[in-house]
Amino acid sequence: MDSAQLDQFIHGKRVTFEGSKSSTREFARHLDASDPLASFRKEFLIPSKADLKDPHPEAKPVEKCNDPSDPCIYFCGNSLGLQPKNTQTLIAEELRIWATRGVQGHFNHPLSRPWVSAPEEVNTHMANVVGALPEEVSVMGTLTANIHTLLASFYKPEVTKKGRYKIIIEGKAFPSDHYAVESQIEWHGLDPKDALVTIFPEGDRKVLTTDQICRVIDENASTTAVLWLSGVQYYTGQAFDIKAITRHAQNKGILVGWDLAHAVGNILLELHEWGVDFAAWCTYKYLSSGPGGIAGIFVHEKHASPERHRLAGWWGHDKASRFTMDNVFRPMPGAAGYQMSNPSILDIAALLSSLSLYSKATMSAIRTKSVQMTGYLDYLLHSQFEPYDPKPFEIITPQNPASRGAQLSLIFREGLMMQVFDGLQERGIIVDERKPDVIRAAPLPLYNTFEEVWDFVQALKEAIDDASKGG
Amino acid sequence: MDSAQLDQFIHGKRVTFEGSKSSTREFARHLDASDPLASFRKEFLIPSKADLKDPHPEAKPVEKCNDPSDPCIYFCGNSLGLQPKNTQTLIAEELRIWATRGVQGHFNHPLSRPWVSAPEEVNTHMANVVGALPEEVSVMGTLTANIHTLLASFYKPEVTKKGRYKIIIEGKAFPSDHYAVESQIEWHGLDPKDALVTIFPEGDRKVLTTDQICRVIDENASTTAVLWLSGVQYYTGQAFDIKAITRHAQNKGILVGWDLAHAVGNILLELHEWGVDFAAWCTYKYLSSGPGGIAGIFVHEKHASPERHRLAGWWGHDKASRFTMDNVFRPMPGAAGYQMSNPSILDIAALLSSLSLYSKATMSAIRTKSVQMTGYLDYLLHSQFEPYDPKPFEIITPQNPASRGAQLSLIFREGLMMQVFDGLQERGIIVDERKPDVIRAAPLPLYNTFEEVWDFVQALKEAIDDASKGG
Numbered sequence: 032m033d034s035a036q037l038d039q040f041i042h043g044k045r046v047t048f049e050g051s052k053s054s055t056r057e058f059a060r061h062l063d064a065s066d067p068l069a070s071f072r073k074e075f076l077i078p079s080k081a082d083l084k085d086p087h088p089e090a091k092p093v094e095k096c097n098d099p100s101d102p103c104i105y106f107c108g109n110s111l112g113l114q115p116k117n118t119q120t121l122i123a124e125e126l127r128i129w130a131t132r133g134v135q136g137h138f139n140h141p142l143s144r145p146w147v148s149a150p151e152e153v154n155t156h157m158a159n160v161v162g163a164l165p166e167e168v169s170v171m172g173t174l175t176a177n178i179h180t181l182l183a184s185f186y187k188p189e190v191t192k193k194g195r196y197k198i199i200i201e202g203k204a205f206p207s208d209h210y211a212v213e214s215q216i217e218w219h220g221l222d223p224k225d226a227l228v229t230i231f232p233e234g235d236r237k238v239l240t241t242d243q244i245c246r247v248i249d250e251n252a253s254t255t256a257v258l259w260l261s262g263v264q265y266y267t268g269q270a271f272d273i274k275a276i277t278r279h280a281q282n283k284g285i286l287v288g289w290d291l292a293h294a295v296g297n298i299l300l301e302l303h304e305w306g307v308d309f310a311a312w313c314t315y316k317y318l319s320s321g322p323g324g325i326a327g328i329f330v331h332e333k334h335a336s337p338e339r340h341r342l343a344g345w346w347g348h349d350k351a352s353r354f355t356m357d358n359v360f361r362p363m364p365g366a367a368g369y370q371m372s373n374p375s376i377l378d379i380a381a382l383l384s385s386l387s388l389y390s391k392a393t394m395s396a397i398r399t400k401s402v403q404m405t406g407y408l409d410y411l412l413h414s415q416f417e418p419y420d421p422k423p424f425e426i427i428t429p430q431n432p433a434s435r436g437a438q439l440s441l442i443f444r445e446g447l448m449m450q451v452f453d454g455l456q457e458r459g460i461i462v463d464e465r466k467p468d469v470i471r472a473a474p475l476p477l478y479n480t481f482e483e484v485w486d487f488v489q490a491l492k493e494a495i496d497d498a499s500k501g502g
Numbered sequence: 503m504d505s506a507q508l509d510q511f512i513h514g515k516r517v518t519f520e521g522s523k524s525s526t527r528e529f530a531r532h533l534d535a536s537d538p539l540a541s542f543r544k545e546f547l548i549p550s551k552a553d554l555k556d557p558h559p560e561a562k563p564v565e566k567c568n569d570p571s572d573p574c575i576y577f578c579g580n581s582l583g584l585q586p587k588n589t590q591t592l593i594a595e596e597l598r599i600w601a602t603r604g605v606q607g608h609f610n611h612p613l614s615r616p617w618v619s620a621p622e623e624v625n626t627h628m629a630n631v632v633g634a635l636p637e638e639v640s641v642m643g644t645l646t647a648n649i650h651t652l653l654a655s656f657y658k659p660e661v662t663k664k665g666r667y668k669i670i671i672e673g674k675a676f677p678s679d680h681y682a683v684e685s686q687i688e689w690h691g692l693d694p695k696d697a698l699v700t701i702f703p704e705g706d707r708k709v710l711t712t713d714q715i716c717r718v719i720d721e722n723a724s725t726t727a728v729l730w731l732s733g734v735q736y737y738t739g740q741a742f743d744i745k746a747i748t749r750h751a752q753n754k755g756i757l758v759g760w761d762l763a764h765a766v767g768n769i770l771l772e773l774h775e776w777g778v779d780f781a782a783w784c785t786y787k788y789l790s791s792g793p794g795g796i797a798g799i800f801v802h803e804k805h806a807s808p809e810r811h812r813l814a815g816w817w818g819h820d821k822a823s824r825f826t827m828d829n830v831f832r833p834m835p836g837a838a839g840y841q842m843s844n845p846s847i848l849d850i851a852a853l854l855s856s857l858s859l860y861s862k863a864t865m866s867a868i869r870t871k872s873v874q875m876t877g878y879l880d881y882l883l884h885s886q887f888e889p890y891d892p893k894p895f896e897i898i899t900p901q902n903p904a905s906r907g908a909q910l911s912l913i914f915r916e917g918l919m920m921q922v923f924d925g926l927q928e929r930g931i932i933v934d935e936r937k938p939d940v941i942r943a944a945p946l947p948l949y950n951t952f953e954e955v956w957d958f959v960q961a962l963k964e965a966i967d968d969a970s971k972g973g
């Protein structure tokens with residue numbers, strides 16, 4: 032892909048890939064051949080088609096697993112990222128150190144990753160991924176639990192004075208966010224019917240616009256305490272304009288937090304620069320830390336003060352006196368002061384493994400490839416399904432690359448989706464379905480190829496043709 | 503040990519081990535020979551003395567690690583339990599399934615441990631360990647975070663009416679508990695100076711008595727909302743009379759919760775039977791789940807109602823409709839309804855590995871051996887240091903086995919402790935120190951032996967003699 036094409040992408044134009052070859056597999060191979068991140072694919076364990084069919088892949092000799100000549104097409108890294116090859120090694124190291132040092136691993140760690148300060152190395156990588164100062168980031172807990180931890184500190188409604196007390200969220204927020212925010216409101220004895228403002232797409236739009244969000248902010252400007260949105264919407268794949276929305280809300284005196292579950296490791300983030308107040312994310316999606324992997328939080332430098340109230344724990348206590356045990360809480364400044372408990376060393380090892388790859392590749396290269404790859408997918412879906420009437424699906428993810436990440440969400444004609452999903456699965460393609468009608472597909476820059484995008488679209492055509500015949 | 507001796511133990515008498523041989527290593531070996539749990543030791547990876555000295559044990563061939571002919575004496579399972587041999591296997595299985603199935607492991611798991619309901623098997627074991635119904639227990643999060651989760655649901659101070667608003671804790675509570683409770687009080691806008699009641703030992707006592715605790719409860723009977731104590735005190739090793747204290751406080755209308763960090767897997771618990779309202783614990787100590795392993799909570803059946811307010815998350819949502827995404831929170835009844843996030847599968851695998859051993863051994867056999875072992879340690883410490891004047895240390899843990907678990911806490915004459923600690927370490931003995939003066943030693947029933955108790959006391963004598971000479 033040349034730089035003019037990339038430029039077109041970035042400015043929201045659908046690139047047409049001039050030339051008769053642009054819809055061929057050869058063209059896809061050509062794109063792969065000039066991909067500077069191509070070498071990262073071999074750092075991941077990609078399930079093979081045989082693995083997926085094997086009733087007991089865990090019982091096969093390891094060298095029979097993940098056969099690189101028979102890979103499945105895994106477009107589901109937006110749900111659970113693939114495993115870096117090095118993860119097993121880093122976990123085995125920690126297990127060995129636990130086995131041979133016992134409790135001494137907390138302080139005396141042969142690989143200089145003493146458990147007592149285990150998140151530090153990981154935090155540095157993480158800060159790069161989200162565009163933060165290292166002190167603004169802390170690897171800890173799990174996403175929903177962290178949302179509660181942050182809201183307990185940042186959502187301080189003026190309950191009696193009826194000043195600022197509302198929280199604005201998306202109408203179709205991820206359920207856990209909805210439940211978390213609602214239960215925080217109830218915790219304060221407030222009624223979500225009044226205190227929870229939800230924004231739904233207008234008219235027959237599938238997504239929200241920055242304008243609309245800003246309008247809702249304006250309408251609730253004097254009564255809103257917190258705005259809590261997702262950076263990239265899990266269902267539609269829409270990427271919000273974090274910078275503009277944050278600034279708009281902050282100008283009205285509102286604190287702004289972001290759920291970055293689908294944004295981290297996916298789009299470019301500059302949380303510090305943008306002045307985001309706080310944020311939380313999981314790492315098992317784009318960041319490949321494994322099922323239920325340890326999560327992350329961001330607390331902007333401007334809120335670093337130890338004076339800020341929070342739900343406290345000893346792991347957030349000033350490290351020098353953490354073991355003094357005088358029971359006077361002195362939090363570390365910044366995000367570290369929000370830690371509660373000593374973290375899972377196995378989970379941190381897994382995250383360290385994958386974040387090392389992200390650091391090496393750099394987010395800017397990852398995002399560049401992602402824009403190309405998803406743009407190519409978009410191009411093929413449009414050009415290949417041009418002749419279809421009626422259209423089997425519609426892409427609900429915004430067209431403009433600035434308004435989306437890796438994922439495209441396809442909404443299918445009624446009754447078609449599950450058959451298509453099964454058809455893809457039969458062809459060794461893993462995507463994600465959301466009943467009743469949506470398939471989400473996300474080619475990921477570190478382990479997917481342009482050729483896979485091409486193969487995916489062919490398989491999709493076959494699956495749709497079969498389903499249409501069948502139905 | 504005969505049953506009369508055991509009976510003496512259990513009634514708080516120091517057993518004298520009649521006969522001239524009772525202070526010999528042969529006697530210790532005799533106790534090991536008749537130990538019904540002896541076979542469990544080989545299920546654990548015990549650091550060898552060579553391992554402890556090796557600067558890079560993780561780089562040695564695995565068969566050179568944990569040499570069973572050269573074991574260290576690990577009396578630190580009260581801080582970080584040793585690794586079961588099977589843990590690595592269970593973790594490797596999950597890694598392999600992630601590698602070969604990707605996201606499908608959530609639902610389609612070849613070993614019938616689908617990640618989507620991963621805590622269930624573990625919960626069943628856990629319920630046995632704490633004496634609960636399976637629905638009363640949930641494996642989730644980390645200890646301090648869970649304390650917050652539980653207090654957010656159970657600490658509902660009558661802020662305006664100045665009815666019940668206080669929390670009673672130990673004066674020397676573990677710092678994280680102190681911080682957690684204090685910050686919960688502050689969250690409600692209350693002042694800990696008024697709302698936090700701390701109980702310190704009276705006079706020159708080192709520990710609290712049930713009487714004293716009940717007196718403080720009585721003094722604050724009408725204003726106290728919650729009593730939060732530790733089941734076994736981390737510092738003194740004292741085991742509280744959970745049943746009696748719970749009943750006493752509940753009779754005054756107080757909700758009673760317990761931090762079981764040092765109690766779980768250590769003493770016999772009957773949380774359901776005793777009517778405990780709620781409880782939380784970690785699993786990396788007595789339960790050997792590894793550094794920062796996943797934690798557990800207990801919510802009594804009587805509080806199972808989905809109506810109870812809590813800080814909600816999608817993982818606590820009714821499983822049948824968890825993915826329906828209609829954003830109406832319908833919690834599962836019981837402890838499961840307190841889950842927020844999908845849990846770490848690596849941590850659950852590690853916990854499953856160790857809990858399987860606890861289930862097999864049974865808590866009643868574990869506790870029986872523990873009473874014997876710690877009683878034997880107590881006996882040897884007293885008999886062997888009888889001639890010493892001044893006494894190099896005093897045991898601050900209660901004498902009565904019903905008032906302690908595996909751990910004995912030794913407070914040393916001023917200036918002696920660190921030298922003794924180092925001297926023990928040089929002799930391949932791992933215990934835990936709390937500056938300035940305390941060493942905590944806990945022989946654990948599943949992997950320690952009576953002979954190790956004997957060896958420990960000999961090494962302690964040598965270390966003390968050296969330190970006294972040196973100083």
Ligand SMILES: Cc1ncc(COP(=O)(O)O)c(C=O)c1O
Nearest residue numbers: 372373645646676678736763784
């Ligand atoms: C009694 C007690 N409470 C709380 C904690 C804090 O545990 P975590 O770091 O898992 O939250 C500990 C840790 O040792 C403890 O012993």
Ligand SMILES: Cc1ncc(COP(=O)(O)O)c(C=O)c1O
Nearest residue numbers: 174175205207265292313843844
């Ligand atoms: C946007 C968003 N928020 C919250 C969650 C809940 O995550 P967790 O189970 O890790 O708390 C998810 C999980 O997929 C998510 O995508």
